[in-house]
Amino acid sequence: MFGRNKDEAAQEPAAVENPAETPEPRPAGKKGPTPKRSQQEALNKRPLVPSDKKARKQAERQRRIEAQERLRLANETGDERYxxxxxKGPQKRFARDFVDSRWMVGEFLMIIIFAFLIFSFTMANNLAVQANITIALWVILLITVIDAFIMTRLLKKRLIAKFGENERxxxxYAAMRGLQFRKMRLPKPQVKRGQAPRE
Known part of the structure; x- marks a missing residue:
């Protein structure tokens, strides 16, 4: 009456007799593909620039100071590397020496103009003196241009004779250097007045 069904009793021993046929739980699979070696190496690399903003600024400032110091020493000693x-260049160096070995009217031009301005202010009421000052100033400017023209013509001949050509x-460059006061020129003069340019 309360007994089990014959079909259920027949199926149960078969399940016990064949335990190999029962499905085994599948192992948990990988969550993603294996990363490539290049990707793994990229993760392990550290940036050359410090991640700290303050340290990076300090490093950049130090490099800037060192570059300025190298430039200052190069301008003092004539070392063209820095x-x-x-x-830079042999023709530029020759041009600097050629200008520095001469007396140039242009190097005193700013001093002359400044003196003329002071003199013209003191004689502001005298129109005749003002006219003479203006004429004299134009004469000085004309002499400066003629002096620079003669210097550049001579320099061009020397450059062609030494290097075979005249770089553009x-x-x-030489004319602008000739307009600067000798002590204010950069790079600093490496020859004395009257001395031949360096080889």
């Missing part, structure tokens, strides 16, 4: 690109911009 000079600005506008001052060297004559203008």
């Amino acid at each position: 000079m600005m690109p506008r001052d 911009g060297v004559l203008w």
